[in-house]
Amino acid sequence: MQTTATRVAAVPVTLRGVDRVFGSGDAAHVVLSGVDLDVPAGEVVALLGASGCGKSTLLRLVAGLDRPSAGEVNIDGARVDGIEPRAAVVFQEPRLLPWRTLAENVAFGLPSGGSRETRRAHVAHALDTVGLAPFAGYRPRAVSGGMAQRTALARALVRRPGVLLLDEPFAALDALTRLRMQDLVDDLQRTSGATVLLVTHDVDEALQLADRVVVLAPHPDRAAGAGIAHMLDVPGARPRDRADPVLAALRVELLDRLGVPRHRPHPA
Incomplete structure (x- = not known):
């Protein structure tokens, strides 16, 4: 990881x-x-x-x-x-949007502004940081509870x-x-x-x-x-x-x- x-x-x-x-x-x-x-x-x-x-x-x-x-x-x-x-918060439940991919859920943590390429790079880096880069395109229902919580952590970390x-x-x-x-x-x-x-x-x-x-x-x-x-x-x-x-x-x-x-x- x-x-x-x-x-x-x-x-x-x-x-x-x-x-x-x-x-x-x-x-x-x-x-x-x-x-x-x-x-x-x-x-x-x-x-x-x-x-x-x-x-x-x-x-x-x-x-x-x-x-x-x-x-x-x-x-x-x-x-x-x-x-x-x-500040960024990680709650007890992942609170992911079920109709969005893991990458799209992480992108919700990004501050506004920046180019599309830069935002994608930040999301990719955050997912890689928590060991989820291969699962970027998965939806929350397709991953385990631990992976969902790692996604929530990535969503917080992407804000730096x-x-x-x-x-x-x-x-x-x-x-x-x-x-x-x-x-x-x-x-x-x-x-x-x-x-x-x-x-x-x-x-x-x-x-x-x-x-x-x-x-x-x-x-x-x-x-x-x-x-x-x-x-x-x-x-x-x-x-x-x-x-x-x-x-x-x-x-x-x-x-x-x-x-x-x-x-x-x-x-x-």
Whole structure:
């Protein structure tokens, strides 16, 4: 699988005092409250937390698909106000147009402008990057779930985003395909240099891909809403050995933070 990618101008992401409240009055539902986060250019940050703690909401705020109720989100020092052109999102489902070929689906990610030849070259390069060049003319129904998700990744990469936002992109894949996709994303990030925010429920995935893990959880001292409960730097350069005992120890720590108890063997 080809993983050569053109390096991009990675940019930092900052959140200051970010709240997100849905509804109003008695029907108000506070999802995020007082979130402060700095993501340096080129860093990979994994967001962990229980369902409903605002991980995907935070990602949507960075992408400009939603707006904070309070506070602000900045990319490279400029406030996010509407759809952010320097960011690209890969969702849990590929969200491909079934009547279009894989190449045509990738082309939807291209910014406007440029000659037809140049656009075709960019699409071909993006498909080659994720190992799908031979399948450019196939339609989504003719390829596997993993190939469809690689197409979605190519559609994001063709934009050459400074910030790549991954919202549980491997959750629907089988275990082996998921591991291969993790390795692909790791390779692509290291060669492209993009800043990455990854939402996941998988502790092992977070430790494999991220430079830092951020745990979101309800505030113990606030009436409602989640915030950053813990941050963990992951030591060692990527790609990492999945059998590294250091990662195993960090896994236990993160599971403890997430409220997952350890099960020790019963005495004989």
